[in-house]
Amino acid sequence: MGFAPRTATLLLRSWHGSGPSAVLEYLHTLAEPLTRPAGPVGGGADGEAGLAGDLLDAHPAVHALDCLLEYAASQALADGEMPDEVLGLIADALAAHPGDGAVADAIGAYLPVLHRRATAFTAAHPELYVLDPHRPSSTAGWLRGPGLDPLLLAALDRSQLLAVMRANLSGATLRVACALMDGHHDLLGDPAAAWSELATGPGGAEAASYLLMTLALLTPQRPYAGDAVPDPAARTTVDVAHLWWTAALDADLPPGALAGAGHFADALPDEVWLPLARRSAEHTPALDNADKVAERAAGHPRSPDALLLTGHLLIRPAPDPEYDTDVRRHARTLLQAAAALPEAERPAQEEQLRRALVEAGEVDLAQTLMTAG
Incomplete structure (x- = not known):
């Protein structure tokens, strides 16, 4: 029947040589407490055994729910074919344990299947799709799991x-x-x-x-010279x-x-990249990966965007010594390459970068700046 590996032990214990119907009946019996609201361990006044709140994934009732969901998914090859008794169990568990993370995660793992093969059921239970940052939900359980499903998203x-x-x-x-x-x-x-x-x-x-x-x-x-199209x-x-x-x-x-x-x-x-990176550094000078940003910019001494971008990286708040070292090194490389260009090709932003370097602590460049001034 293709049950999940983590429930294999439960199934082996429940089989006892009987057919699938006996296994399903036993699983429903194990999962039945999920259909009743959480209560004190030992049961309520009616003598029914209750389940405490905040169930664990390892709880037998949650394992049984997981098994039944896997079984239902294997039976539904088209919309409308998921067994009604399993859908009823899901509805009752959602109503009885609306904020339980283990129940939400168990259902959420099969939310893509429910979304496609039980559309009438999911339409009747919009709570399946609710997302709340402060509360467990089936959708949050699905988001944390593997696999992509843009249509469900x-x-x-x-x-x-x-x-x-x-x-x-x-x-x-x-x-x-x-x-x-x-x-x-x-x-x-x-x-x-x-x-x-x-x-x-x-x-x-x-x-x-x-x-x-x-x-x-x-x-x-990014493409490099010689790369295929x-x-x-x-x-x-x-x-x-x-x-x-x-x-x-x-x-x-x-x-x-x-x-x-x-x-x-x-x-x-x-x-x-260059104009977008320059605008980004103008807005947020403390860019992530700044050493790599400065290193790439250093390869473009003719670009005003590269010079301005690097200057912004040098004036970010909260300097970090390691960050400073790498960014300043690449900034000096860029400045030297720009200064070596023929005057007619040299961007006007060269002096802005030189000033930013001086203000960042590269004081040996101050003399050149004063001479230029």
């Missing part, structure tokens, strides 16, 4: 999804980023509006930075990254929200 409430991303719910931001990069461009609606809503409230700047970082890490590496799918991914990074810059985000843009240091063509 699209069925979730957008504001609730952004709220759990702000709360850093495990898996939420990665799933959203993967769906966006996979072509589900309308998942969060208008990009600039989505960035603004994500970044609003406690944890918003960090959440925006984390989404930007995740998008960057999913973007293919990227396939269309890779170009589409680059276009998505470009779109969402640009929207973040246009969304008037709070300080620090663009720190994750530093992870684009090895992505996107130079003509795209």
